[in-house]
Amino acid sequence: MLELAILGFLCDVPLHGYVLRRHIAALTGHVRPVAESTLYPAIKRLEKAGLLARTTEPGAVAAPRHVLTLTEEGRQELRRRLSEPGQREITDENHWFTVLAFLRHLDDPAAQAAVLRRRLAFLEEPASFFYDGDRPLRAEELDDPFRRGVLTIARATSRAELTWLRDTLASLGDVAR
Amino acid sequence: MLELAILGFLCDVPLHGYVLRRHIAALTGHVRPVAESTLYPAIKRLEKAGLLARTTEPGAVAAPRHVLTLTEEGRQELRRRLSEPGQREITDENHWFTVLAFLRHLDDPAAQAAVLRRRLAFLEEPASFFYDGDRPLRAEELDDPFRRGVLTIARATSRAELTWLRDTLASLGDVAR
DNA sequence: GCGCAATACATCGGTGTCGAAGTATGGTGC
DNA sequence: GCACCATACTTCGACACCGATGTATTGCGC
Structure with a gap:
């Protein structure tokens, strides 16, 4: 669910972790907040899997930012997850809403x-x-x-x-x- | 959420693990199934915390059954969890429904x-x-x-x-x- | 007599998630 | 000049959860 949201948001436009965090908080945060210590490892997992790439930029306001971009594999994986969601994604409203939020990416x-x-x-x-x-x-x-x-x-x-x-x-x- | 359901069901009547499992499956299983390997450790946790007691009965149909009874501490803990639910219990519908399912135990x-x-x-x-x-x-x-x-x-x-x-x-x- | 399903529980490794704390920078209020 | 907050990310230990697998018994269909 978290990974789907990350892939979904990055499909539109590259973002760095902090903005991504606020996007996710807006989407599901009022129901189920996501801890920082959950988001950043999730980003690392996806990066390790080659689904997203990271380019470091000097921080505009603070620490250096890691701008995240979806790779072609990431795009494919997003489409795969959207077109073949697990049973939990179908039955659990929280997961389902995340699928719906990004289903438009399935063209x-x-x-x-x-x-x-x-x-x-x-x-x-x-x-x-x-x-x-x-x-x-x-x-x-x-x-x-x-x-x-x-x-x-x-x-x-x-x-x-x-x-x-x-x-x-x-x-x-x-x-x- | 799982622990709350266990305490809630046992508050009515002592049950053994297998029946408890089916009760929980009926309550939340269609949305969010609970694996056996999640239920039994949860029972052990609650037992270790003194919230429920176990008496072994020869199995009526199969293996010996562990009949679980809520202790007085367990009853208090249930009331505490119902009267002071965490924020997740309030905001997440899945958790909230579990609270509602047993809120009558708060007299x-x-x-x-x-x-x-x-x-x-x-x-x-x-x-x-x-x-x-x-x-x-x-x-x-x-x-x-x-x-x-x-x-x-x-x-x-x-x-x-x-x-x-x-x-x-x-x-x-x-x-x- | 044999396989299979249902009953009834246990164990184990892998992993996702969380809370707490830490690091570092820049801007704002006083 | 200093505290404080927002930005931006990291590390760590604890632990709940899951899937797979194992054990054992009873009853049913064929």
């Missing part, structure tokens, strides 16, 4: 639609948080107001996302089935 | 309301995923349909949750301010 509408369809399939299968044996419980069946809240909120999210997914798939020229 | 309505108010405060402060400088961008201002989706979905979730939060706070006898 093939069919490939974009394929990713959206995976999320659609996930949302369409009946799943709950609370069960009576194997039977998913509906909000109305719960006494607990807090658990009822979970289902109420999840349902609202799901509904909004299903609508958006179907609309967007249609506008991508995807044939509904 | 004081005022304490429950205090937790809900923290989430309310978080949702009420203006935050986006995408910015133009410091100014949060609205869905309508985005060209990217996928980023627009993120904002659309997040807004729907936020709206539903705010409604639910205010209703529930009112029914808990909490005075709106």
Whole structure:
């Protein structure tokens, strides 16, 4: 998720670590802050893997800055991660939103639609948080107001996302089935 | 989050690891599966900390089962974690839902309301995923349909949750301010 | 009688993440 | 002139988490 965000931001324009950090903080920071000591090693990993290159510039205001540029391999890897996301990227909203934030970098509408369809399939299968044996419980069946809240909120999210997914798939020229 | 779920489930009734695993899978598994090799060490941690006790029973169907019971310290720790959740528990929906799933174990309505108010405060402060400088961008201002989706979905979730939060706070006898 | 799934738990190496602290520079307030 | 903050990046130890693999038992289908 973090690596995807790094690749995604650098795909637009070269950045140095500090600005990248602020970009990532804006994207996911209010929900899940990223520590500096997580970001910089992640950058190193990606650099070591040849996905991004670093050129040192004298710091405009402070310490020397490492301007990071996505390599061609990095660009390919970004497209690979976007077109073949892991299951966690599909099911976990935090990860999913990161995929969505950069999905435009996948220039093939069919490939974009394929990713959206995976999320659609996930949302369409009946799943709950609370069960009576194997039977998913509906909000109305719960006494607990807090658990009822979970289902109420999840349902609202799901509904909004299903609508958006179907609309967007249609506008991508995807044939509904 | 995992530890909270373990404590929460065991607060109701003693369970052995395998059943606990299925309970947790039902609660959060469709979004974020928990590996066996994560659950059992977590159980050991909690046991070592004196939060739960283990009694070995001959397995009804297979290997001997370790029936886990929450100790009095465990019960206190659960209440502590519920009444003073970390910031991540408030901001990250995955964690927040786990808190909500067990918030009823906090028997004081005022304490429950205090937790809900923290989430309310978080949702009420203006935050986006995408910015133009410091100014949060609205869905309508985005060209990217996928980023627009993120904002659309997040807004729907936020709206539903705010409604639910205010209703529930009112029914808990909490005075709106 | 054999394979296979489900039950039930344990171990282990690799790695991602975090908190805390450290280094260094330049600008601002007092 | 000095503290303090923002910029910009690094190092380190601790540890939660994961995938793979192992062990053992019971019950089912064929």
